Amino acid sequence: MKSVEGMFEAGVVYITTQGAQVRVSEGRIVVWDVEGDDGEIGTFPIEQVTTVNVFGGINFSTPFIRAANERGITLNYFSQNGKYRGSYVPERNTIAEIRREQYALNAETELAIARAMIAAKIRNARTLLGRKGIRGTDVLKDLGVQAERAERKDELRGAEGEAAERYFARLDETLADGWTFEKRTTRPPEDHINSLLSLTYTFVKNEVMGALREYNLDPFLGVMHVDRHGRPALALDLLEEFRPSFCDAFVTRLINRGTITHNDFNRDNHLADDVFGRYCEKYDDYMEEEFTHPYFEYRVTRRKAVRQQVILLRKAITGELDDYHALEFER
Secondary structure (H helix, E strand, C coil), X not given: CCCCHHHHCCCXXXXXXXXXXXXXXXXXXXXXXXXXXXXXXXXXXXXXXXXXXXXXXXXXXXXXHHHHHHHCCEEEEECCCCCEEEXXXXXXXXXXXXXXXXXXXXXXXXXXXXXXXXXXXXXXXXXXXXXXXXXXCHHHHHHHHHHHHCCCHHHHHHHHHHHHHHHHHHHHHHCCCCCCCCCCCCCCCCCHHHHHHHHHHHHHHHHHHHHHHHCCCCCCCCCCCCCCCCCCHHHHHHHHHHHHHHHHXXXXXXXXXXXXXXXXXXXXXXXXXXXXXXXXXXXXXXXXXXXXXXCCCCEEEHHHHHHHHHHHHHHHHHCCCCCCCCCCCCC
């Protein structure tokens, strides 16, 4: 957890100290070491905070929960090693008109939005490989064209699945010596790099879910992922275009710069407790880095870009835009 106020302009707080309690006092969020001797270990102006992420054995005082509800602060719960457990979402005006438009979305528009998302994901995968000096990715270009022309969701999923397989088969070539990527594995991840990928996908997915809720879209009603109880299908849909360009790029940076090494993991392939805090700091810094948005053509942070994509998605759903403009990097 960072303790410098100026590092919270984006409004996201990470708390990893086990046994801590989150309180509110005189207009500030206060993190208190209940079980130890450190007393106050962090304090943040409540009006600047939009999201509090807690990991493991951390609790909230009742006055703080009341204040979070009043100020629209989302609370996300994770296990100590970063597995998502659930969220507390404050009551908000959901703007019924937007939800009605979303629930009434026709199959043709759903497919058009999904095509844009998956085509962007494939383009971004090719771009990431290209930035790492990997050539011979024309097969991804062809699969991107297939995605753009897909006439059914099953056809689109097929192109996405093959593209993912081809992309991950080349990801190993982007890694520093001592790191090997053989295949994508989950539940549980079978090696250190898969653990980092899963953790980062979870973090960015929660950024997406927060933005969808902020702009009054239902995260559980998707355009491509199949509806399933407890699955945030729309968040997973939108996450697709961020996987290579944000998530995978961040993981390869951590590895190739030596920020995370094999020695930083426990036997279960999860990051050690002291290293997990470092990961959170690096992730927050990364999401606050700026780049030139390829659609808007001005500089934004990655965190802001997530919200901008949600706004574009909402406009496409409500008919304010004819097409959804996915976040796509040409180079």
